[in-house]
Amino acid sequence: MAVQLVVGAGHIGGQLASRLAARGDEVRVATRSGTAVAGCASLRLDASDPAAFTAAATGAATIFLVTNPPYWTWPVEWPPVFTAAIEAAHASGARLVIMGNLYAYGPTRTPMTEGSPLVTTETKGLVRKTGWLQAAEAAARGEIRVSEVRASDYFGPGVGGTNHLGAGFFTALRRSRTARVVGSPDARHSWSYLPDIVTTLVAAADAPGGTAADGSDAPAARVFLVPSTTRTFREIAAETNALSGSHGRVAPWPRGLLRLVGVFSPLIREVRASSYQFTDAFVVDSAVTERELGIRATPWADALRTTALSYPAP
16 A cells, blocks of 8 residues: 655645545645545645655655645745755655646647647746756756646636636526636637546556656656646537526626736736736647556546536526
């Protein structure tokens, strides 16, 4: 029975911990507040403290770094967490699996792949790029083995109102109201289903090259993209209406309003800074990950039905 350390217990971390426990692993869930997840041991951890992080990782096969500080704190909060996680992986011999995103790729009109260049100039993207390069450099020195699992914007039952495909979006549609969206309702965008993110994280941890000293020929630093589905907001609205018999529509938030609200809201300010993801095509091609890990995205019709109908109807 493998010991797994899951750092973070949000939508992704909670489901990941439950999945690992269900297959028989011994799971430690570490958060700042000691969040409890059924079937798992809970720890209080300041993930920016290398000594505490290393102690929590002792005996673990994998460290899953799935925490996510608030957008506006990334430049301050992420760097010490990356450093502590790398030190803990080195000291413990555990494989490090980082939950990542697509910010480091920056604006692109072509499908993003595992090997696409990281060309971002936006603050959050630069934070994520720097953290990944720090981990990859440690792997190149033979100190750790690390994988980063990169997902697009996620959706799934129970996702809150601040997510682009969350409670606010689906509840408005099911009540035949207007769902306000960032950017263009007709921009092609890839969406990652929460259970598929968890599947990719687990598969990445189980892939060859589990530890820095296991003698595997697998690369010490790997990038995997979560298999996702591409849909526009308008297409999703039409499909949701067909599912629920509603007549909702989508419309963009006025740019001027977002700019004004951003003066007072650090969250909206950061959403605006990365809104390029919803003005042009923002699409992933996960063919390499699918082939190497043997996984596929949940059929879109099933994922959308499960998600959309989980939110309240009129």
